[in-house]
Amino acid sequence: MPPSEISYGFKGAILTAALRTKEHNSVNIPFFALARLTKPRSRQGGPLMSEQLAGTSAAPVTPVFRWAGSKRKILPTLAEYWNPKYSRYVEPFAGSAALFFSLQPDRAVLGDVNSDLIDAYKVIRDRPDDVHRAVTKIARNSDTYYAVRKRNPSRLSAFNRAVRFVYLNRYCFNGIYRTNNDGHFNVPYAHTKPGVVPPIERFRRCATLLQRADLRVGDFGNVLKTVRKGDFVYLDPPYVVESRRVFRKYDERDFSHSDLERLKTHVVAIVNKGASFILSYADCAEVRKLFSEWRMRRVRVRRNVAGFVSARRLANEVVVTNIDI
Numbered sequence: 001m002p003p004s005e006i007s008y009g010f011k012g013a014i015l016t017a018a019l020r021t022k023e024h025n026s027v028n029i030p031f032f033a034l035a036r037l038t039k040p041r042s043r044q045g046g047p048l049m050s051e052q053l054a055g056t057s058a059a060p061v062t063p064v065f066r067w068a069g070s071k072r073k074i075l076p077t078l079a080e081y082w083n084p085k086y087s088r089y090v091e092p093f094a095g096s097a098a099l100f101f102s103l104q105p106d107r108a109v110l111g112d113v114n115s116d117l118i119d120a121y122k123v124i125r126d127r128p129d130d131v132h133r134a135v136t137k138i139a140r141n142s143d144t145y146y147a148v149r150k151r152n153p154s155r156l157s158a159f160n161r162a163v164r165f166v167y168l169n170r171y172c173f174n175g176i177y178r179t180n181n182d183g184h185f186n187v188p189y190a191h192t193k194p195g196v197v198p199p200i201e202r203f204r205r206c207a208t209l210l211q212r213a214d215l216r217v218g219d220f221g222n223v224l225k226t227v228r229k230g231d232f233v234y235l236d237p238p239y240v241v242e243s244r245r246v247f248r249k250y251d252e253r254d255f256s257h258s259d260l261e262r263l264k265t266h267v268v269a270i271v272n273k274g275a276s277f278i279l280s281y282a283d284c285a286e287v288r289k290l291f292s293e294w295r296m297r298r299v300r301v302r303r304n305v306a307g308f309v310s311a312r313r314l315a316n317e318v319v320v321t322n323i324d325i
Helices: 072-079 098-103 115-126 128-136 142-150 158-171 200-210 220-224 257-272 285-290
Strands: 089-091 108-112 213-217 232-235 276-282 295-303 313-321
Touching: 072 098, 072 276, 072 295, 072 313, 089 098, 098 200, 108 115, 108 220, 115 128, 115 158, 115 200, 115 213, 128 158, 128 200, 142 158, 200 213, 220 257, 232 257, 257 276, 257 285, 276 285, 285 313
Parallel strands: 089 108, 089 232, 108 213, 232 276
Antiparallel strands: 276 313, 295 313
16 A cells, blocks of 8 residues: 555554655545554555456345445345346436446446545445455444544545445444535444444455446436436435425435426436436325326335334335336
């Protein structure tokens, strides 16, 4: 690894070495390591070697990230609408990209308004082994979690921002991504049921698939403007449901009814271009009214965003599409 990313570890304390290099006049704060004194290890150089990638994308791949509202539980239903003959897979609300990793399309566009998420994907794509090694060196406890969360990501290198992002995502409460009014991540530590860091093989397989994707930061509308004939578009936006409380954060604000109406306008354009789409959403009056001209299918799913097990329950969701199966 370059001199600016040397990592040291001491039990019970975080030792950070802020080093400046001749090439970069900015401070890089290295990974956090609490297990034992370790020797710096060499980073991977350049793209993944071909022998690392061979034969890694046949079976379904589970995402690296946990994500509130992930559609992992209805992947079999969503997969019924997919055909490998589509030109591209396009997903403007990427999140954990569970459907992308499951379908493994040859060409894709993955977008999200969350720049930290997309930047982390780029680093995982290029350096999966290094990211995994760095994350697994960080102790898993609440004190360390809050110390890592407190770090200002704008002062970290791209690599260390990705390490921080992965660590917080795996150990935060229910995989929720939420920021305060200042844009700082503020989800608490998952005391009762913290996650685990996935095995290195999953990082490698996700990296392989991410090399097929054009990763974009931005509003969903900017991604959807690039849709063309023959594309397959998957839409999984935050929910706007007046009748019940749902998590609907979209960048620094809530995803609103006007956003849903704007999405409907883009769906009309998608269909007019000769592309195919599926939209997964809470089964509610809002979506049934806005998207009534297309096919709808109700599915049952257990939602796990509620804070207490007793509050977790089955809910109805709806799949809207112009695809005939």
